[in-house]
Amino acid sequence: MRAGRLNSTLRSNYRLFHEFLCDKKVPIVVVITHLEGEVREMDDWWKRNEDSFRRCGIHVAGHACITAIKDNYEKQYEESRTTIRKLVKDFAADGQNLACAPWNDPNGGDNLDWFVSFTCKLKGLLKGNWKLHAKKDVVPRLERCGMSRDIAKQLARRIKNVVVEGTT
Numbered sequence: 001m002r003a004g005r006l007n008s009t010l011r012s013n014y015r016l017f018h019e020f021l022c023d024k025k026v027p028i029v030v031v032i033t034h035l036e037g038e039v040r041e042m043d044d045w046w047k048r049n050e051d052s053f054r055r056c057g058i059h060v061a062g063h064a065c066i067t068a069i070k071d072n073y074e075k076q077y078e079e080s081r082t083t084i085r086k087l088v089k090d091f092a093a094d095g096q097n098l099a100c101a102p103w104n105d106p107n108g109g110d111n112l113d114w115f116v117s118f119t120c121k122l123k124g125l126l127k128g129n130w131k132l133h134a135k136k137d138v139v140p141r142l143e144r145c146g147m148s149r150d151i152a153k154q155l156a157r158r159i160k161n162v163v164v165e166g167t168t
Contacts, residue, residue: 003034003045003065006056012147014058020141027061029091031084036067036076062087 001010018028030053035042042065053060064087066080067073142152 001030001032003032006049006052006058011056011058016142027091028059029062029064029087030058030060031064031066031087033066033068035065036069036073038065042066042076042079062091 014028018024018026022028032045035045038044045065046063050063064080064083066083067076068080070077138156139149139152142155143149147155
């Protein structure tokens with residue numbers, strides 16, 4: 001995201017991705033760009049704005065404050081590349097620091113219940129239980145993401161047509 005104020009679109013997109021698509025079970029990270037103008041360190045932006053994320057209900061497992069501009073900002077650009085690599089390594093599926101990942105059992109075993117649950121929901125959706133899902137799950141979640149009820153119903157109908165009936 002571009003550095004600046006948190007807005008309703010960001011909150012809606014976060015809810016859509018984190019709550020609706022990932023069922024609150026996948027760690028979310030945020031990358032804040034356009035921070036080449038920070039006086040001391042680019043991460044100072046996060047220190048000033050982290051509480052705003054929490055107050056808006058946006059909870060992230062990690063963050064990176066970066067610049068993507070190489071010209072005139074060589075030092076910050078190289079620092080940004082290192083920061084992004086570390087963030088990806090720490091939170092990617094094959095990374096070493098995955099304590100908050102849903103598949104990582106705190107007791108040292110494998111916990112794939114979240115994936116099994118997701119797969120079962122998807123299977124039910126594909127087998128034709130769409131009406132139940134659309135009314136009880138999809139429409140209210142889309143409304144929570146900032147969609148009007150009418151638009152959420154339209155989207156649910158279009159998804160149903162593609163997923164269940166194979167049309168567009």
